[in-house]
Amino acid sequence: MIPAGLTTDTPPPPALRVAGLSHAFGAVQALRDVSFDVPRGRFVALLGVNGAGKTTLFSLVTRLYDSTSGTIEVVGHDARRAPGAALARLGVVFQSRALDADLTLRQNLLYHAALHGIAPRQAGPRIDEVLALVNLSDKLHARVTTLSGGQQRRAEIARALLHRPELLLLDEATAGLDVRARADVLALVRGLVAEAGVSTLWATHVMEEINPDDQVVILHKGAVLAQGDARDLAENEDLGAAILRLAEAAP
Numbered sequence: 001m002i003p004a005g006l007t008t009d010t011p012p013p014p015a016l017r018v019a020g021l022s023h024a025f026g027a028v029q030a031l032r033d034v035s036f037d038v039p040r041g042r043f044v045a046l047l048g049v050n051g052a053g054k055t056t057l058f059s060l061v062t063r064l065y066d067s068t069s070g071t072i073e074v075v076g077h078d079a080r081r082a083p084g085a086a087l088a089r090l091g092v093v094f095q096s097r098a099l100d101a102d103l104t105l106r107q108n109l110l111y112h113a114a115l116h117g118i119a120p121r122q123a124g125p126r127i128d129e130v131l132a133l134v135n136l137s138d139k140l141h142a143r144v145t146t147l148s149g150g151q152q153r154r155a156e157i158a159r160a161l162l163h164r165p166e167l168l169l170l171d172e173a174t175a176g177l178d179v180r181a182r183a184d185v186l187a188l189v190r191g192l193v194a195e196a197g198v199s200t201l202w203a204t205h206v207m208e209e210i211n212p213d214d215q216v217v218i219l220h221k222g223a224v225l226a227q228g229d230a231r232d233l234a235e236n237e238d239l240g241a242a243i244l245r246l247a248e249a250a251p
């Protein structure tokens with residue numbers, strides 16, 4: 001007999017669950033027992049200075065490297081046991097460029113649509129859809145080289161959204177942009193979270209990019225120093241100390 005008000009339904013899995021994840025490059029321990037969740041529909045900031053392990057973490061989640069200890073689940077799908085299902089729900093914007101600079105935006109996106117197995121007939125409308133989401137509809141036939149740095153980043157985000165992922169990973173997405181373009185890209189991603197419900201893991205070393213409503217995971221020397229709501233930063237001594245240590249460690 002189930003008491004009134006309770007149900008047997010299990011809660012839906014988070015967009016991303018990382019549990020006990022470790023990774024070494026030879027003698028270099030890049031990640032140590034890292035655990036955190038990205039809840040559905042949330043913006044989670046992964047904060048860490050250079051070398052903290054953010055890119056290694058992304059490489060493991062995207063299966064660029066095999067994870068041999070710990071687990072990674074994307075919307076409940078184990079990245080190791082069911083990589084196809086996990087990767088289908090994942091969109092990634094890496095630090096390195098993913099678009100061919102000499103091709104037009106349309107040519108680039110058609111190519112990536114084909115890589116994702118999107119049928120040619122569906123690709124056109126899907127490209128229009130993602131370019132509208134990143135405010136680049138008027139650049140469909142522009143060559144990537146003619147776009148500004150901020151527009152190129154937005155185009156990379158459009159590419160990552162082509163297969164309608166539930167989870168978006170962005171690795172230092174504002175790196176190399178001027179102040180205005182940084183703010184535009186960040187506002188765009190926050191809009192995707194708020195309006196399209198895309199769960200997001202935003203890796204950064206810039207504390208100013210974090211809002212009080214965000215959840216924060218602080219990664220330092222491969223380990224999670226602290227995690228929690230950003231608004232608790234001022235009151236939470238552990239988190240405050242972690243931020244301080246992080247700032248002191250920054251180059």
Ligand SMILES: Nc1ncnc2c1ncn2[C@@H]1O[C@H](COP(=O)(O)OP(=O)(O)OP(=O)(O)O)[C@@H](O)[C@H]1O
Pocket residue numbers: 025028029030048049050051052053054055056057172
């Ligand atoms: N392919 C590799 N071979 C050996 N060591 C590596 C390799 N990739 C990363 N590392 C090391 O692992 C640690 C974590 O690096 P990682 O690139 O993940 O950090 P990061 O937080 O993404 O920093 P950055 O923003 O500079 O890329 C560092 O000590 C780095 O030197």
